Amino acid sequence: xxxxxxxxxxxxxxxxxxxxxxxxxxxxxxxxxxxxxxxxxxxxxxxxxxxxxxxxxxxxxxxxxxxxxxxxxxxxxxxxxxxxxxxxxxxxxxxxxxxxxxxxxxxxxxxxxxxxxxxxxxxxxxxxxxxxxxxxxxxxxxxxxxxxxxxxxxxxxxxxxxxxxxxxxxxxxxxxxxxxxxxxxxxxxxxxxxxxxxxxxxxxxxxxxxxxxxxxxxxxxxxxxxxxxxxxxxxxxxxxxxxxxxxxxxxxxxxxxxxxxxxxxxxxxxxxxxxxxxxxxxxxxxxxxxxxxxxxxxxxxxxxxxxxxxxxxxxxxxxxxxxxxxxxxxxxxxxxxxxxxxxxxxxxxxxxxxxxxxxxxxxxxxxxxxxxxxxxxxxxxxxxxxxxxxxxxxxxxxxxxxx
Amino acid sequence: xxxxxxxxxxxxxxxxxxxxxxxxxxxxxxxxxxxxxxxxxxxxxxxxxxxxxxxxxxxxxxxxxxxxxxxxxxxxxxxxxxxxxxxxxxxxxxxxxxxxxxxxxxxxxxxxxxxxxxxxxxxxxxxxxxxxxxxxxxxxxxxxxxxxxxxxxxxxxxxxxxxxxxxxxxxxxxxxxxxxxxxxxxxxxxxxxxxxxxxxxxxxxxxxxxxxxxxxxxxxxxxxxxxxxxxxxxxxxxxxxxxxxxxxxxxxxxxxxxxxxxxxxxxxxxxxxxxxxxxxxxxxxxxxxxxxxxxxxxxxxxxxxxxxxxxxxxxxxxxxxxxxxxxxxxxxxxxxxxxxxxxxxxxxxxxxxxxxxxxxxxxxxxxxxxxxxxxxxxxxxxxxxxxxxxxxxxxxxxxxxxx
Numbered sequence: 001x002x003x004x005x006x007x008x009x010x011x012x013x014x015x016x017x018x019x020x021x022x023x024x025x026x027x028x029x030x031x032x033x034x035x036x037x038x039x040x041x042x043x044x045x046x047x048x049x050x051x052x053x054x055x056x057x058x059x060x061x062x063x064x065x066x067x068x069x070x071x072x073x074x075x076x077x078x079x080x081x082x083x084x085x086x087x088x089x090x091x092x093x094x095x096x097x098x099x100x101x102x103x104x105x106x107x108x109x110x111x112x113x114x115x116x117x118x119x120x121x122x123x124x125x126x127x128x129x130x131x132x133x134x135x136x137x138x139x140x141x142x143x144x145x146x147x148x149x150x151x152x153x154x155x156x157x158x159x160x161x162x163x164x165x166x167x168x169x170x171x172x173x174x175x176x177x178x179x180x181x182x183x184x185x186x187x188x189x190x191x192x193x194x195x196x197x198x199x200x201x202x203x204x205x206x207x208x209x210x211x212x213x214x215x216x217x218x219x220x221x222x223x224x225x226x227x228x229x230x231x232x233x234x235x236x237x238x239x240x241x242x243x244x245x246x247x248x249x250x251x252x253x254x255x256x257x258x259x260x261x262x263x264x265x266x267x268x269x270x271x272x273x274x275x276x277x278x279x280x281x282x283x284x285x286x287x288x289x290x291x292x293x294x295x296x297x298x299x300x301x302x303x304x305x306x307x308x309x310x311x312x313x314x315x316x317x318x319x320x321x322x323x324x325x326x327x328x329x330x331x332x333x334x335x336x337x338x339x340x341x342x343x344x345x346x347x348x349x350x351x352x353x354x355x356x357x358x359x360x361x362x363x364x365x366x367x368x369x370x371x372x373x374x375x376x377x378x379x380x381x382x383x384x385x386x387x388x389x390x391x392x393x394x395x396x397x398x399x400x401x402x403x
Numbered sequence: 404x405x406x407x408x409x410x411x412x413x414x415x416x417x418x419x420x421x422x423x424x425x426x427x428x429x430x431x432x433x434x435x436x437x438x439x440x441x442x443x444x445x446x447x448x449x450x451x452x453x454x455x456x457x458x459x460x461x462x463x464x465x466x467x468x469x470x471x472x473x474x475x476x477x478x479x480x481x482x483x484x485x486x487x488x489x490x491x492x493x494x495x496x497x498x499x500x501x502x503x504x505x506x507x508x509x510x511x512x513x514x515x516x517x518x519x520x521x522x523x524x525x526x527x528x529x530x531x532x533x534x535x536x537x538x539x540x541x542x543x544x545x546x547x548x549x550x551x552x553x554x555x556x557x558x559x560x561x562x563x564x565x566x567x568x569x570x571x572x573x574x575x576x577x578x579x580x581x582x583x584x585x586x587x588x589x590x591x592x593x594x595x596x597x598x599x600x601x602x603x604x605x606x607x608x609x610x611x612x613x614x615x616x617x618x619x620x621x622x623x624x625x626x627x628x629x630x631x632x633x634x635x636x637x638x639x640x641x642x643x644x645x646x647x648x649x650x651x652x653x654x655x656x657x658x659x660x661x662x663x664x665x666x667x668x669x670x671x672x673x674x675x676x677x678x679x680x681x682x683x684x685x686x687x688x689x690x691x692x693x694x695x696x697x698x699x700x701x702x703x704x705x706x707x708x709x710x711x712x713x714x715x716x717x718x719x720x721x722x723x724x725x726x727x728x729x730x731x732x733x734x735x736x737x738x739x740x741x742x743x744x745x746x747x748x749x750x751x752x753x754x755x756x757x758x759x760x761x762x763x764x765x766x767x768x769x770x771x772x773x774x775x776x777x778x779x780x781x782x783x784x785x786x787x788x789x790x791x792x793x794x795x796x797x798x799x800x801x802x803x804x805x806x
Contacts, residue, residue: 063620
């Protein structure tokens, strides 16, 4: 068995959003022992979001839940009740990390507070992920993905340019939550590194709004450097950076960031006249004259099948990309050769291909050891074997609805 | 100030955005990050706007200065053997080496993992190429903007019935940077435990695909992928970005439950809507979503976005305007949280940049210095760190090795 980077790291994960769940996944997939705490009865919200096989909701068959929770142990705890809170404390007492994404008012109500938990375990690294952070006037604001992405300045820069009848646009999926999750995970490992020296844990406050506001490319600095308001599709100072439909109906993304790439493209196009015009002479003037130039490039692209054009461009080191679909990616020879997709067998959802490793570590591989837990699947293992509750104690907690 | 990674040194051979964003996370955590640059091949971002007062200059780019905060910069013409030797000397006193050239490029430069291991056996090295270091397309060139379509995100993002869309920023880059930083931290913790370094092969393509779990799981379960559906969400309604009073004014609103829908109805003064049989349940609201959105927009189109946010938030409804860069700049919440960094920079002065999206209670993270000017730290790194004399540094500069 290969070594695992985070072998022996004990993590407790709770909350109801994607962000803490993703932080837990990142750690679990590198070998941490992650105990996921869910509410009895309903479980984590991802169980109620799809995709589902045949579109039929089923708490053990949510694609999002299955994907985010491999390698974790799942327990149920009602944190609103003192007995539930007591069990959380006992879990935390011998854990290294607690990561949660309860909104601050909910965390307050449930007693998931660092001031309290540090008394239970002074070595605990606790990461609290929330839409707006643990302080400030918006601390208690309600939020969902689309409002978080908006609050960070993302949706404003996405959408069709120069069409004020079309709204700012959210990117697919739970991206603000993923960014908050990966930021929480990396900050947590940083705090664990500090703990090697100090022996002390600490609290980390992660704001999803800030996780987005810190990645909107040059959008913010256009304001601070040039007092230029951001516009949709960002402000593309260069061209080509654009989508084109090909002969076979597939799309290609045409990109030349450096002038030598543009010159190679001009060669590939056989140096048509328009590429020699003054208005095409560099990336910046092409961008200011893009409305006039774009149709020429579109006409040329439309003579190609998308994959042929992609390969022909890459052969000349022009960074074109296909507009991939889920199906084309699953079929990609490159991704197959790298073993990106992994097959995971789940007792109820069956064998399915999941997206795999974001990185390959030579000594401590990313791996799937077990599928996502069923609701409360590891109550005995965690509360009984690990915390030492007797079968009788566990039965009565179950009866009271705590577990 | 002692950050969590203080004492860790990073030899940073990265450029453009993904790589520098990874090493900036490590700088945020207190590592000493030394960017190896060259006048011979100046980082693309130094050539991109925004520039202070619109005047181009390699130290005046807000794009570069945003994503290299808290780092040092040295210049080495790595095409020269003596420069390679100096780079290896830096690696010999570093813990981490990072690069994000296309696959194979760093090996051809003579600074691949095998070469670096010979000067520092337990070095942790990460390569963050677009396609990863193995597989038939590993030599392909890629930049952040192309990762969005390549990874499948464009085929999922966009207005209903409209063409595939970008997401408004080179999202593959910062996302890869955060995942890379997480992997490096995991490897650092592993090295503390075992003494062993390792090599991390991170593909920007793969680290973007891991954000699309719902899409891939839908394909795995149902052989299809979610259609582009603008700002709508399969499990929430209303869910969108709605027109407000004034030109190009918008508000994002999301109701995640029937309760939140009822709160919205009450807050906008239409409590009877909550009992409208068309809208009482999520299924009903989804089935009548056009009518639902028309009703919501009837209200928002008379409202100022920020005032409407306060009104809806008081009722516990998730709402927030899509923030434009100048709105973020003026936002009282981000200001109160101390998100912004305004460090004196030799050429642009103390301009405002987004800072660190987390706070740590015991080992506070801080941007200690603005982005470096090109080669700003040659004297410190070659002199103090590597022990070279001033005369030797001058001589190598004259000969264009330190260049």
